[in-house]
Structure formats: structure tokens, C-alpha cells
Amino acid sequence: MEKFDAELEDVYVFKLVRAAQAFKQYAYDALAKKGIDVTSDQWVVLKKVSEEPGINQRELAKAIYKDPASVTRILDVLIKKELIEKRQGKDRRIYEIRLSLRGEKLVEKTLGVAVDIRKSGLEGLSSEEIQIFKKALDQVFKNYSG
Amino acid sequence: MEKFDAELEDVYVFKLVRAAQAFKQYAYDALAKKGIDVTSDQWVVLKKVSEEPGINQRELAKAIYKDPASVTRILDVLIKKELIEKRQGKDRRIYEIRLSLRGEKLVEKTLGVAVDIRKSGLEGLSSEEIQIFKKALDQVFKNYSG
DNA sequence: AAACAACTATTGATATATCAATTATATATT
DNA sequence: AATATATAATTGATATATCAATAGTTGTTT
Numbered sequence: 001m002e003k004f005d006a007e008l009e010d011v012y013v014f015k016l017v018r019a020a021q022a023f024k025q026y027a028y029d030a031l032a033k034k035g036i037d038v039t040s041d042q043w044v045v046l047k048k049v050s051e052e053p054g055i056n057q058r059e060l061a062k063a064i065y066k067d068p069a070s071v072t073r074i075l076d077v078l079i080k081k082e083l084i085e086k087r088q089g090k091d092r093r094i095y096e097i098r099l100s101l102r103g104e105k106l107v108e109k110t111l112g113v114a115v116d117i118r119k120s121g122l123e124g125l126s127s128e129e130i131q132i133f134k135k136a137l138d139q140v141f142k143n144y145s146g
Numbered sequence: 147m148e149k150f151d152a153e154l155e156d157v158y159v160f161k162l163v164r165a166a167q168a169f170k171q172y173a174y175d176a177l178a179k180k181g182i183d184v185t186s187d188q189w190v191v192l193k194k195v196s197e198e199p200g201i202n203q204r205e206l207a208k209a210i211y212k213d214p215a216s217v218t219r220i221l222d223v224l225i226k227k228e229l230i231e232k233r234q235g236k237d238r239r240i241y242e243i244r245l246s247l248r249g250e251k252l253v254e255k256t257l258g259v260a261v262d263i264r265k266s267g268l269e270g271l272s273s274e275e276i277q278i279f280k281k282a283l284d285q286v287f288k289n290y291s292g
Numbered sequence: 293a294a295a296c297a298a299c300t301a302t303t304g305a306t307a308t309a310t311c312a313a314t315t316a317t318a319t320a321t322t
Numbered sequence: 323a324a325t326a327t328a329t330a331a332t333t334g335a336t337a338t339a340t341c342a343a344t345a346g347t348t349g350t351t352t
Contacts, residue, residue, distance in 0.1 A: 005257045008193055008210065012276070013169050013264055015283035017186070018211050020166035021339080022290035023159050028340090040163070041308065047154055058330060064154065065164050070309055072332060077307075093317050093330040111151045118159055121286045129278050130158070136279035137161035140267045144168035167309080174310090187338065204300060216339055218302060223337075239300040239347045 016140070023121060030117050036110055037081070041066075043110065045074050046083060046099065050107045054096045056089075078103070162286070169267060176263050182256055183227070187212075189256065191220050192229060192245065196253045200242045202235075224249070 008014050027040040038046065044064050049055060052063070057075070061068040075097065078084035083103035086095040099107060122130055154160050173186040184192065190210050195201060198209070203221070207214040221243065224230035229249035232241040245253060268276055 005261065007197065008190065011264065012280050012283065013173075013186075013267065014190065015280060015287065016162070016169060017166045019283045019287040019290070020163045021211070022287050023162060025340080026290040027159075039307070040159075044154065044160065051153065056330075065167070066308090067310060068331065069311080069333080073308070091318070091330085095331075115151065118157065121159065121289050123289050124285050125282055129282055132275050132278045133282035134158050134161060136271055136275055136282075137158065137165045139270050141161065141165040141168050143267050143269050144165070144172040171310080185337070202300080212338090213340060214301070215303080215341080219338070237300085237348070241301075 026120070027114075027117050030120075031110065031113060034109075034113050036106065036113065038078075038083075038106070038110070041070075042074055042078055043114065045071070045078060046103060046107055046110075047114075049084065049097050049099055050104070053098050056094045056096060058094075060097060172266070173260075173263050176266075177256065177259060180255075180259050182252065182259065184224075184229075184252070184256070187216075188220055188224055189260065191217070191224060192249060192253055192256075193260075195230065195243050195245055196250070199244050202240045202242060204240075206243060 024040045027043070031038060031043070044066075045060065048060060048064050052059075055063070057068055057071050061071045064071075066074075075084055075086065079086065082100055083106055085098050085100050085103075087098065088094070089096050125133065170186045173189070177184060177189070190212075191206065194206060194210050198205075201209070203214055203217050207217045210217075212220075221230055221232065225232065228246055229252055231244050231246050231249075233244065234240070235242050271279065
């Protein structure tokens, strides 16, 4: 028996989606302000590739929880920006993904900005609240991806 | 001076975006399973219009934190599905948005499912944690939309 | 009233997401 | 070896997001 409905504003999933969207926009603007022309989704790819140079697209997609089709298209953009390089491995179905020199420089430059962006988002929250926040995000993700 | 960087997996904004995405997918599938063919974004529009029949697109966009252009396109889809009706008001720049009969029935049918979907996402969290979670989502949103 | 300014909605361009279908290659089976 | 199956990546279709430009209306100002 369902007891209640709620106004949109009070619904946590609404808040969740809204916060995620606001973050993406804020991040894009903050990076642009530093002359860094990448979206947060492109950044996720760049960061993961810098953590695991030579990773292939399937693994990359899995690691960042994106569809392989999305990864293909994000890589297209990053290759056009000359931040990423694709090389065929022995298995010619597979591409090894690496940062270009330019990509490496950009990642270096961006790391600090990314830290600042994250910090800005948490202002006004205690470390206990932040702990619980992260835990809740993980739990919600788990509940919704099972 | 930035002290540290972190692996993607540990970054809360990554968790945030990932949870939001997982929710959208889960919601879509759960609704589809009940024979309800709307995305969570379409649902947000339908819900808001049911809360404020006759609302115009500008107000609607503001209320649900979407770009007016996005609202136009979501409405296009909902009109094609015959769930929404647009009527011109006296001011002929403005459209009054209303649910169709079919839209009203769908909203009725969907409300309960939506409650269940939200509940599923919170399993394993205490009400204190949920309170803090909501507060954190609001704070992050505020920090990122200022 | 005419010219200009302000406002609502739409459209086009680009980025991303999902799903289904396709291509190319590799592996397994007979 | 030839055929069938599996895997990696791409592509096309549709939905949504942002931004910029435009179209249609209304309001203002002279």
C-alpha cells in the first residue's frame, strides 16, 4: 500500500539528477575559465586512460560505467582534439588507448583544477556528512544497478 | 597547494553522476515493466504539469531545472504520445501546458510505481543517513549552481 | 502609429546516453 | 581447412543537455 506521493522538489532522485547536472555544468565552466576545453565526461575518460595507459575500449567503458558506444564517441572527440591516441594491438579488434603528449600535459594541468572543483561542491558539509553522502551514493548506485 | 588527487572510483562527483545515471536506467526499465513508456525526464515534466496545470514552458523549465530548449523537445515527444496538450493563451507567445486525459490516467498509474522506484534506491540506508543524503544533495546543488 | 526593446518558444549544432544492428577479427568445432 | 560462434568496436536511431540564433508577440517610448 503506497501511502504518499511527494512534490517534485522533495524527491531525492530529483535532487540527485539535478545535482549531477549542476556539477557537469559547473565543471565545464570552471575548466573553460582555466583554458581547459573538456567536458566532465571527456575528463573521466582522460583520467582513466592516464591511470591505465593502453587500456582498451571495452575495459575503459566498464571502468567508467559508460556504454561502449558512448566511449567510441567520446574518444572520437578527444582524438580530434589530439589528446588521445588509438593503436591496434596484436588482436586487431582491439585498440589500445593512450594519452598523447598533449593529453598528458592537459591531464597534469587539470588535476589540480579538478580537486578544486570537487572541494567547491562540498562546502558547508562536515566530514561526517561527506562520509555518509559518499556511502549513500554508493548504496543508491548499487540498488539501482543490481 | 593541492595535496592529493584520487582514483576515479573514489571521487564523489563520479559516484554522483554514476548514481544519477543508474537511477534513470532503473526507472526506465521499471516503468517499462509496468507498460509505462516514459523516461524519467518525461516523467518529471508530466508530474510538474500535473502539479500545475496550465503552466507555461518558461515556468516549467525553471521549476524542473531544465533548459527551455530541452522542455520544448520533451514536450514534442509527450505530445506525440498524446499525453500532453498545448494551448495558446491570450498572450500568443505563451502556451499553456496541460495533461491530456490519457496523460492524467498515466500519471495516476505511474505515481505508485514512482514511489516504489524511489524506495528501492534507498534500501540499506537508515533514515538518518537519508536525511543527510538529501541535505548533501541540496548543498552540492547549491554550491554548484551559485 | 512607428521604431525599438523585451520576452516566449523554436531550431540548429554539438555532446552524451541507450539500444540494436553491423563490421571486422579471433576462436572453437567439426 | 571450413563453418559457426564469440568478441571489439562502430554506426544509426532516438532522447536529452547546452548554447546561440531566430521567429513571433507584446510592450514601451517617443
